[in-house]
Amino acid sequence: MISSTVENYLKELFLLNPDGETQIATGELAKALSVTPGSATSMIKTLAQAGLVEHRPHYGVKLTNEGRTLAVHVVRRHRIVELFLVNILGMDWSEVHDEAEQLEHVVSDQVISKMDDLLGHPTHDPHGDPIPTPEGTLPVRSLQPLSFCKLGDTVSIARIGNQNTNFLKFAEDNGLLLGATIKVANKNEVADSITIISKGEEVVLGLAAAGRIEVEFA
Amino acid sequence: MISSTVENYLKELFLLNPDGETQIATGELAKALSVTPGSATSMIKTLAQAGLVEHRPHYGVKLTNEGRTLAVHVVRRHRIVELFLVNILGMDWSEVHDEAEQLEHVVSDQVISKMDDLLGHPTHDPHGDPIPTPEGTLPVRSLQPLSFCKLGDTVSIARIGNQNTNFLKFAEDNGLLLGATIKVANKNEVADSITIISKGEEVVLGLAAAGRIEVEFA
DNA sequence: ATTAAACTTTTGATTAATCAAAAGGATTGT
DNA sequence: ACAATCCTTTTGATTAATCAAAAGTTTAAT
Ligand SMILES: [Mn+2]
Ligand SMILES: [Mn+2]
Ligand SMILES: [Mn+2]
Ligand SMILES: [Mn+2]
Numbered sequence: 303m304i305s306s307t308v309e310n311y312l313k314e315l316f317l318l319n320p321d322g323e324t325q326i327a328t329g330e331l332a333k334a335l336s337v338t339p340g341s342a343t344s345m346i347k348t349l350a351q352a353g354l355v356e357h358r359p360h361y362g363v364k365l366t367n368e369g370r371t372l373a374v375h376v377v378r379r380h381r382i383v384e385l386f387l388v389n390i391l392g393m394d395w396s397e398v399h400d401e402a403e404q405l406e407h408v409v410s411d412q413v414i415s416k417m418d419d420l421l422g423h424p425t426h427d428p429h430g431d432p433i434p435t436p437e438g439t440l441p442v443r444s445l446q447p448l449s450f451c452k453l454g455d456t457v458s459i460a461r462i463g464n465q466n467t468n469f470l471k472f473a474e475d476n477g478l479l480l481g482a483t484i485k486v487a488n489k490n491e492v493a494d495s496i497t498i499i500s501k502g503e504e505v506v507l508g509l510a511a512a513g514r515i516e517v518e519f520a
Numbered sequence: 521m522i523s524s525t526v527e528n529y530l531k532e533l534f535l536l537n538p539d540g541e542t543q544i545a546t547g548e549l550a551k552a553l554s555v556t557p558g559s560a561t562s563m564i565k566t567l568a569q570a571g572l573v574e575h576r577p578h579y580g581v582k583l584t585n586e587g588r589t590l591a592v593h594v595v596r597r598h599r600i601v602e603l604f605l606v607n608i609l610g611m612d613w614s615e616v617h618d619e620a621e622q623l624e625h626v627v628s629d630q631v632i633s634k635m636d637d638l639l640g641h642p643t644h645d646p647h648g649d650p651i652p653t654p655e656g657t658l659p660v661r662s663l664q665p666l667s668f669c670k671l672g673d674t675v676s677i678a679r680i681g682n683q684n685t686n687f688l689k690f691a692e693d694n695g696l697l698l699g700a701t702i703k704v705a706n707k708n709e710v711a712d713s714i715t716i717i718s719k720g721e722e723v724v725l726g727l728a729a730a731g732r733i734e735v736e737f738a
Numbered sequence: 739a740t741t742a743a744a745c746t747t748t749t750g751a752t753t754a755a756t757c758a759a760a761a762g763g764a765t766t767g768t
Numbered sequence: 769a770c771a772a773t774c775c776t777t778t779t780g781a782t783t784a785a786t787c788a789a790a791a792g793t794t795t796a797a798t
């Protein structure tokens with residue numbers, strides 16, 4: 303049986319490199335998983351042994367096709383569970399990520415399939431992230447970080463790429479919800495900030511935070 | 521953090537001895553959990569150290585109040601999850617035990633509370649087992665094993681005390697569902713069998729199997 | 739070409755959980 | 769009282785996952 307730990311490593315490799323093109327550095331993976339670099343190296347070797355990743359020592363690591371398939375299934379479980387917790391159980395989108403982080407390792411395919419039916423075969427989770435199909439394909443959209451928008455741009459929010467509970471609560475409090483239409487009222491590269499109009503109110507964000515909000519032109 | 525393994529040990533101790541009166545033998549616990557006696561001894565010592573059980577070496581083990589409280593909460597999670605899987609996700613009662621065996625360790629109190637609301641604060645799971653309240657109290661019913669019934673008794677099925685998938689499928693196929701009314705048509709202690717009328721059909725059961733079906737007089 | 743900085747890997751230890759097999763108690767029959 | 773039997777506990781090993789700190793590589797700067 304494949305452990306939760308292994309699933310987390312595979313999933314994180316996928317999230318850090320969804321296209322499977324780049325090599326991920328050991329340290330980057332370690333940081334993403336909150337383990338020491340030595341732990342990551344050790345697990346990478348185990349995964350390479352099992353044929354789930356390709357490892358070029360000192361250069362980086364990359365999922366194999368087999369590893370990617372497993373990873374995508376974990377992501378599918380995670381995102382369906384998240385949407386289920388929000389849409390069916392009525393939980394807040396800011397709380398469900400941590401729940402899903404655990405549930406993704408224990409819900410069976412059958413349960414996921416039932417949830418999927420009940421949800422009406424959704425394509426995106428509560429944060430705007432695409433839900434892989436059971437076959438492992440991902441819907442693609444062309445989105446742009448809010449931080450790239452120019453003064454006067456009117457766009458709609460399509461994805462919040464930050465799972466932190468406090469950030470999500472802040473977003474919710476300021477009307478920065480999926481599908482919301484916003485307008486760029488100011489942008490100051492020097493001050494590293496962007497100002498938008500959301501529901502008639504001005505909201506100021508640092509560019510780093512704005513980089514985690516992805517938008518599409520309406 | 522309390523591990524799944526510890527939760528399984530505590531839960532099993534509770535299920536083997538719900539009243540907390542008897543001492544459970546190491547071997548009995550080991551068998552119930554499918555581990556070797558040595559493993560059970562070792563875990564019992566860990567649990568005793570943590571104040572979750574009281575251990576009298578060579579005589580047996582018993583939950584402390586603290587251990588019992590933890591155990592009851594695991595049982596609550598297990599049973600709410602089971603009912604949720606059946607009533608909301610539409611799974612078969614014969615399949616949900618194994619799912620719940622995993623989910624009971626990862627669903628949060630908040631998720632359980634939401635499921636409980638959605639289910640309308642149920643008192644019994646799909647097998648007729650009582651669901652402990654959040655405070656840890658258990659509804660009590662006075663049931664009797666079907667094997668104790670006498671010829672001519674008319675009773676209704678209140679609990680199936682066997683989580684085995686094949687047994688549950690057999691029960692379902694023969695109309696032995698919760699609430700079903702049945703009548704004892706024959707009982708043969710020598711042949712170790714009992715015959716009942718269920719939905720007009722005769723069903724023959726061994727007395728051991730009939731002992732796992734609990735009934736109440738209508 | 740050296741050296742320093744930054745990163746990765748290796749080494750050695752630790753913890754939780756488990757097993758097989760040896761050793762130790764308790765119980766029961768003679 | 770004395771075994772025989774049946775448990776339980778102990779012992780010694782193993783596996784997965786982790787960390788701290790030492791050692792090794794790569795790259796970039798002088
Ligand atoms: Mn998430
Ligand atoms: Mn996870
Ligand atoms: Mn069950
Ligand atoms: Mn369990």
